[in-house]
Amino acid sequence: MTAHPTPALLSHYASGGVGVDDATIWAVEAHLETCADCRALLTHTVDPGTRGLLDRVAGAVAAGIATGPAPVRRRRLPRTGVAARILPWLATAAGLMLAAVLFEKTFASLPSLVLLVAPVAPLLPVAAVWSRRGDPVWELAATTPRTGLPLLMRRSLGALVAVLPVLAVAGWGTGHSPGLWLLPALGFTAGALALGTVVGIDRAALGLALAWSLGVVAPSLVGGRLPAVLAGSSLTGWALATTLLLAVVFVQARWRSQLPTSTFR
Amino acid sequence: MMRTVSVAETAPSTYAWAVHAETLRVRAGRHLAVNGLDLRLGTGVHGLLGPNGAGKTTLMRALATVVKPAGGRLTLLGEEVTAGADLRQVRRGLGYLPQHFGFYPRFTVREFVEYIAWLKEMPKAVIPGAVQRAVERVGLADRADSRMKTLSGGMLRRAGIAQAIVNDPTVLLLDEPTVGLDPEQRLDFRELLREIGLDSCVLVSTHLVEDVAVACTDVVLVSEGRLVWQGSTGELAAQGGDADAGDSATERGYSSLLRAHRERVSA
Numbered sequence: 452m453t454a455h456p457t458p459a460l461l462s463h464y465a466s467g468g469v470g471v472d473d474a475t476i477w478a479v480e481a482h483l484e485t486c487a488d489c490r491a492l493l494t495h496t497v498d499p500g501t502r503g504l505l506d507r508v509a510g511a512v513a514a515g516i517a518t519g520p521a522p523v524r525r526r527r528l529p530r531t532g533v534a535a536r537i538l539p540w541l542a543t544a545a546g547l548m549l550a551a552v553l554f555e556k557t558f559a560s561l562p563s564l565v566l567l568v569a570p571v572a573p574l575l576p577v578a579a580v581w582s583r584r585g586d587p588v589w590e591l592a593a594t595t596p597r598t599g600l601p602l603l604m605r606r607s608l609g610a611l612v613a614v615l616p617v618l619a620v621a622g623w624g625t626g627h628s629p630g631l632w633l634l635p636a637l638g639f640t641a642g643a644l645a646l647g648t649v650v651g652i653d654r655a656a657l658g659l660a661l662a663w664s665l666g667v668v669a670p671s672l673v674g675g676r677l678p679a680v681l682a683g684s685s686l687t688g689w690a691l692a693t694t695l696l697l698a699v700v701f702v703q704a705r706w707r708s709q710l711p712t713s714t715f716r
Numbered sequence: 717m718m719r720t721v722s723v724a725e726t727a728p729s730t731y732a733w734a735v736h737a738e739t740l741r742v743r744a745g746r747h748l749a750v751n752g753l754d755l756r757l758g759t760g761v762h763g764l765l766g767p768n769g770a771g772k773t774t775l776m777r778a779l780a781t782v783v784k785p786a787g788g789r790l791t792l793l794g795e796e797v798t799a800g801a802d803l804r805q806v807r808r809g810l811g812y813l814p815q816h817f818g819f820y821p822r823f824t825v826r827e828f829v830e831y832i833a834w835l836k837e838m839p840k841a842v843i844p845g846a847v848q849r850a851v852e853r854v855g856l857a858d859r860a861d862s863r864m865k866t867l868s869g870g871m872l873r874r875a876g877i878a879q880a881i882v883n884d885p886t887v888l889l890l891d892e893p894t895v896g897l898d899p900e901q902r903l904d905f906r907e908l909l910r911e912i913g914l915d916s917c918v919l920v921s922t923h924l925v926e927d928v929a930v931a932c933t934d935v936v937l938v939s940e941g942r943l944v945w946q947g948s949t950g951e952l953a954a955q956g957g958d959a960d961a962g963d964s965a966t967e968r969g970y971s972s973l974l975r976a977h978r979e980r981v982s983a
Contacts, residue, residue: 519912521842523826523861587818588832591879594780594812595835596804 455489458480462496511678520620536647540579541613544572555625565625567668570620570635571660576610578656581647588649595677599705600648607640633682639663654678731794733758734917735779741941742778742788744769748786749774751941763928764921764936765970769780771941772921773815776891778917780812793886806836811885815892815921817876821865824857825875828864832841832879843939850882855904869896876903888918894927905913906931929953929966937973944977 456464461473468476483490494502536591552563573634573676579585581603592598615636622632639659671678732906737854742750756789766772778790781803790797792806795924806899815847829847832920838846851860859867867875873896880888894902909931912918919936922928928935928949937945949966956968960975 460883523848587820590777590782590814590816590818591812591832592835593782594807595832596807596837597835598807 455486458492458496459558460487461493465493465496465501466498468646486665509582524644537576537579537585537610540585541610544575544693545617547575548572548617551625552621555678561675563625563627564680565621566627566677566681567633567671569622569632570639571663572618573611573614573636573640574656576614577607577640577684578653580679581652582607584653600644600700603647603652604700604704607644611637611640620649621702628686630686630689631683634686639697639702640691641693645696645699729794731791731944733791734793735919737779737788738790739788740775740785740790742774742776742783743786744774744783749941750778752788752939753938753943755936755943757934757936757947759913759915759917760933761909761918761920761931762934763932764919764938765923766938766944767974768923770938772938773891775938776812776889776921777917778816778834779887780810780889780971781807781816782812783815792859804837808883809886811880811888812885813876813880813890813893817870817872819864819875820862822830823864824861825859825864825867826853828875829879829882831971833882836883838883846882846884847878850878853881853908854878855901856867864925868902870898873897874905876899877908884916886916888912888916888983890918890921891921893920894922894924901926904907911983925970926964926969929964937970939974939977940981945973 457714460475460479463469463471464476464479483493497505536631547568548565554564555561583589592602615633617633619629622629641651643656643659645705647658649655650658667678667680680688719906733754733756736770737753737755740750740753741748742757749769749773753771764772764775774783778785781792781797784799785797793809794799795803795806797803797806823831824860826847829850830843831842832846850859851857854877856871856878859871863870864875873893877890877893880890894905896904906927909918909920913933915919918934922929929952932949934946934948936943937952945955948962952973953965954969956962956965956970956972959967960968960972962968962971968980
């Protein structure tokens with residue numbers, strides 16, 4: 452900080468700087484901007500007429516603020532626009548899980564339907580948050596710079612926050628290890644996002660759900676036993692795959708912002 | 717407090733035309749709705765006229781980067797719009813009102829415009845002020861805190877215009893913005909257009925020729941996906957003769973140009 456100007460210099464400055472060269476005035480001004488003490492001194496050196504004018508202006512501005520409209524209250528929690536539209540899809544996912552629990556309780560001899568359905572349960576709402584039907588503002592959103600994978604990841608996180616508690620209740624109610632329903636659900640969501648940047652999130656979700664149903668769910672229901680991929684020993688594999696897919700998604704989000712689902716590749 | 721003007725704001729533009737299309741082809745479904753269109757637009761208010769099915773909306777959607785061009789070249793704000801290009805910089809300078817304006821019914825006008833401003837990556841600190849200004853400019857300040865489902869058709873359209881102008885866009889694309897506006901609001905809207913057109917490129921698609929005659933500086937006439945004619949509003953009015961259909965000079969000019977184009981095509 453520069454040295455404080457003398458009181459004599461300050462009063463010269465306050466009275467218009469007559470007889471002081473410009474460079475000194477600039478230095479005083481620059482100093483005043485950063486030094487509250489000197490600004491306080493300056494207010495005492497201003498002549499009574501100017502002080503009266505400043506007081507009148509301040510009074511008028513304060514009165515104008517007091518009589519004008521109150522500032523709009525800021526909402527703490529921003530509303531999420533798509534939430535209401537995908538409620539049916541969340542309800543479908545929850546209903547699916549409930550049906551799986553009931554089925555498992557009724558037919559104890561068959562393989563656990565909860566574990567078989569859990570991986571694909573979040574795919575429905577995740578696809579819905581990025582569909583034209585689910586988001587009435589899709590055409591506008593597609594023209595904004597924030598469109599793309601990061602925005603989809605945000606919305607998917609919202610969908611997961613809604614679906615995972617349902618999965619937790621279903622998994623806890625039927626007494627399965629949390630890893631066996633949580634990791635596959637996360638893994639499939641990450642897989643859908645990663646694949647979605649190539650073929651579109653709706654196709655990716657549908658394709659993964661179909662592949663899982665035909666490749667794992669149907670054979671295990673026919674054969675009457677849980678497949679090896681859902682046994683306790685495959686937890687490491689699921690953890691590895693989920694981490695890898697999440698890494699892929701984050702790298703994609705960094706490197707390419709556009710998503711084919713926003714119609715513009 | 718005074719706002720600091722950044723270097724980027726005062727830098728001269730490095731492009732000749734805000735919108736530059738060369739033999740642009742855009743599909744709407746399977747149909748090639750825009751077929752070999754050449755267009756150059758600079759600062760000012762441009763009215764996009766054409767018969768139904770001329771490809772106006774498809775052209776607007778291509779310029780708004782909603783759909784990918786099927787061929788040709790499209791350059792927006794000096795950056796070429798192609799597959800794989802990073803469009804974020806271009807999109808920050810865009811304002812767009814779609815023909816079918818979708819909205820969240822439970823949002824208030826302010827919340828909706830704020831959400832769009834956030835999607836447009838505006839700095840957090842300037843959003844509340846910019847939203848208030850945009851809402852005031854379209855005359856919706858007294859309804860800013862009502863939910864969108866309670867608004868009338870004209871008010872919704874104005875809310876749509878507010879979200880389009882919230883980021884002070886360099887290229888503003890309005891698809892049928894005057895639908896549902898009453899005569900007085902239409903006058904205010906023309907005034908707003910003229911104001912924005914002073915320093916940005918505004919393209920207004922409409923089927924109301926009188927809107928173009930008063931509010932626009934230039935006219936772009938398209939038919940069957942091609943550019944038929946481009947010129948000033950005065951030149952359009954001078955095109956028409958007494959024999960042409962229409963109630964005003966601009967309408968007669970419009971029908972005369974379209975008739976001449978159809979004769980050229982069929983010949």
